[in-house]
Amino acid sequence: LHTHDMAEGLGIAYEPPAELCEFVLTRIFPRVRPGPAPWPTLLWATGRGELPGREPVTAWRWCNNPVLRSERLDLEGVTPAAAASLSVAGDGGFTWAGGAPAEGTRVGAGIGVKQYEEGAFVPEWGMYVLVRRGDDRAVGAMGFHGPPGADGRVEIGYDLVVEARGNGYATEALRTLSAWALGQDAVHTVV
Structure with missing residues (x-):
């Protein structure tokens, strides 16, 4: 996510591997229902993008494993x-x-x-x-x-x-x- 933010600021396209995004979603965003693809879902879950059919995220926080x-x-x-x-x-x-x-x-x-x-x-x-x-x-x-x-x-x-x-x-x-x-x-x- 931080690499995305820096790359976006520099006007460079960036997309991490889907497996990494899926792991991050299931590990620190376990309440987020999976979307059509892990990267757009992770961007949406952190207020960095839109996901069709879901309201924009205006506030978020990650979840620590209990x-x-x-x-x-x-x-x-x-x-x-x-x-x-x-x-x-x-x-x-x-x-x-x-x-x-x-x-x-x-x-x-x-x-x-x-x-x-x-x-x-x-x-x-x-x-x-x-x-x-x-x-x-x-x-x-x-x-x-x-x-x-x-x-x-x-x-x-x-x-x-x-x-x-x-x-x-x-x-x-x-x-x-x-x-x-x-x-x-x-x-x-x-x-």
């Missing part, structure tokens, strides 16, 4: 790019205990990808990968089925890789995620 900490785990928010990888048998950028995530993580990641494509992805109300700080290995995933409803209710689902079960990781992560959720004004019930 991370919650418990005693032994970091609950790392899953970006749309990581969710896309996880949903198609990738590792999502994580090193997994046992070599791969459990099937529930792949299903949850697929739901996150669909939400992103529909423009309904809300990072803090999505999926979190449970990363064991002792060895930086992902041991499972836990997350919300969506943002709180009008009744103030959120629902949480989770799974763990087989090798991590029986160590209290799910209990620890659920306490952390529930406490965070109940600290939000819109939440009254966690299921």
Whole structure:
């Protein structure tokens, strides 16, 4: 984006690779519904261009990936790019205990990808990968089925890789995620 700004000031045409633009969109603009092409969408998302069928952007800010900490785990928010990888048998950028995530993580990641494509992805109300700080290995995933409803209710689902079960990781992560959720004004019930 900065190269674009400088090139534009010098009257030089510039367009970065589509893969880079797509990564930036899914990493720091996860609430932006994908457009017809990544570069024009990124320009639009930062108020630098127009996108057919969408209102001009007059104010914007990037999104930092949410991370919650418990005693032994970091609950790392899953970006749309990581969710896309996880949903198609990738590792999502994580090193997994046992070599791969459990099937529930792949299903949850697929739901996150669909939400992103529909423009309904809300990072803090999505999926979190449970990363064991002792060895930086992902041991499972836990997350919300969506943002709180009008009744103030959120629902949480989770799974763990087989090798991590029986160590209290799910209990620890659920306490952390529930406490965070109940600290939000819109939440009254966690299921």
